[in-house]
Amino acid sequence: MIFSSALAALRACSGVIGVLVLTSATALAAPAPDAAFQRAFGEHFFSDWWRLYPDSAIENGYYKGADRLVVPDERARADELEHVGRWLEQLHRIDPKSLSPPVRADWVLLDNQFKSTQWELTQLRDWQWDPSLYNVADPFALLLATNYAPVEQRLRTVMKRLEKVPDYYAAARSNIKDPTPEHVDLAIQQNRGALGVFGDGLAKQIQASMLSAAERSVFDRRITAARAAISGYVSWLEALQKKMAATLRPAGPHDFGAAAGRVRSFRIGRELYEQEFAFQIQSGESAAALYHRAQQEKERLLERMGLLAQLLWPKYFPNEAPPGDRQELTARVIAEISRQHATPADFVPEVKRLIPQLEDWVNEHGLLEVDRSKPLVVRDTPEYKRGVAGGSLDPPGPYNPGAQSYFNIDPFSELTAEQAESFLREYNRWMLPIFVIHETVPGHYVQLMYSNRSASLIKSVFGNGATIEGWAVYGERMMMESGYGGESAEQWLIYWKWNLRSVCNTILDYGVHVLGMSEAEARQLLVHDAFQGEQELREKWHRVKVTSVQLDMYFAGYSAIYDFRERLKKQQGRAFDLKSFHERFLSFGSAPVPLIEEMMTASQ
């Protein structure tokens, strides 16, 4: 639950923030190479970019061209490659060394974005083997649910966009060559869900609108055709699934990618993994090196947790001798203290109470300044995005930086009593604050607020996931170091358990995609070694099969930020100031950590 919520937050974050700073006035004031860069990659570039990617434009709150659905055929891919190639050429006419550090960071982010697009289209080629890439639902749902324009205007945009849905799914079918069974399953499940966007809710919205009778009848026809196209895709995938099962051998744990005579493995293998890692994480370190660091970190954490559990044992089990096995001892103490948790009725009030308390804490402890002029609103997750995560953050988009931020929490009414109890035990008295710290203060919410003030649109749109997730994980550490939770052994034990999860995410992801880790080995890692529940194992195993490298972001970003801070502390000695370190770090937006380090040390 936590990680899907973190993922949702990231999805929200990756498109966030930033005021358009690339106006002609700033371009004039900038030194010549900076100005040249800003002319080439300012507003004009973005209007081309959004024309190429209207779905992502909608996610970012940019609605010009929202009525266009791109049909993912050969021509669209050629168009994309042509654009990206031209931009790359243009970019490389500017020498990054001649740019000021913040603009150089933008240069690096664009370079990485363009090259990773080329790599995805020509090397990874997931458009051939991942049928879940094809799903029209999200942008439609956003257009219908976001109040950016009068409802009639939004409905007309939807109506226009609907026209191409049948072509879209026809192109999807002809793209798919050798899909993995896991991505076929996911595509079936998610496209079934997509039908909901074109159901009763939409019919009611149309009925209540001022659209003319003629418009309504066109709309009706297009909805019927779109629903048929989606259902057609689902049945086509179901047939494909049967055919694959009948004619191909299944892939084993040590099969990677595609091979003749067996189904394609969801495990992408070492070569593609390292490449994807370089594009996504941008740390300069190899995935293999991160994996080895994660292994060592895991051992360190388990040792610390074992000592804390030993210390706590007599308090919770006064009449019983402690087990000799460290894992068993730790697991039993964790299970016992997890019984202290909120009730379903006071869970949300507790979250609401925590946020201002966390803001007070970071201000009073000199960790960073939080702007409290526009408080975060805690609300029930809107219906169309429920069930993905226990909680998520909805920040304002880059084109609407003044808008309200929401912290969404899935209502308990949709859980069985047993599920609710298991959720509440996981988010117990000590875990809940860590979760809220991660999502809000000083985690994601604060990071986004700072980016809003100072980062460029490039850093907002193409921000680095490891920096975003790493900051939230680092924020937890920052709070614990400042004495949050009263230095109690319980608080530290539960904190390390949560932290261990980030570390094990890396071990799992690399293990599965590169080393052939089996489901049984994953269970040993997550349930036995890292004290997670069966539900968490199920969710994580599912996630690792349909994504790669994403799960590395937490530990990669966190350890990079933490290590950078420790280096700087050593260098600066008594001159080191924690508050200004945090605030300056955040002022560079979501650039990759090594680049922020370069900028911070250059501008000292």
Ligand code: ZN
């Ligand atoms: Zn997160």
Ligand code: ZN
């Ligand atoms: Zn209970």
